[in-house]
Amino acid sequence: MGRGSQSAVLSRVTDVIFVDRAISMMQPWAMLMAIDAKRVETRGWSTNFRGWVAIHASKRFPGECLRLCDGPAYFWPALHRGGVAYPENLPRGQILAVTEIIGCRRTEHVQVTEQERAFGNYTPGRYAIFTAGVRRLKHPITIKGALGLWRLRGGPLLEGHDF
Secondary structure: OOHHHHHHHHHHHHOOOOEOEEEEEOOOHHHHHHOOOOOEEEEOOOOOOOEEEEEEEOOOOOHHHHHHHHOOOOHHHHHHHOOOOOHHHOOOOEEEEEEEEEEEEEHHHOOOOHHHHHOOOOOOOOEEEEEEEEEEEEEEEEOOOOOOEEEOOOOOEOOHHHO
């Protein structure tokens, strides 16, 4: 095998990501994660899990969440940069991306940018889940979500070619 073909094989192997868990988020937060505008998810619970997870946009999209898309300074510019033309058409009930969970800390012990703070709930007693390396799916996968960090039904997502 020549040198060029060997590196091609290696790059294809590194594009395969094993994902067997997911986390559901309401819009617009799911899309903000998918377009890499948001890298910290805040929750009322902690996790020791480290590894790749699917970002799932929940089916619920309450009116107050839709209004955020047009309101606060950071939401609409970030969504627009990510290619969103009409917030009411944000995908729901689908896996939009995968990202790697790299850490989790109490919110009172983290420092984040003003934009990141606008995209989360950093009140004391909550947890900041840090992510990296988001990869948006070219073809979102329709699937029913669940609360918390949940296992994907039907096995792992191994579609590196779909990013």
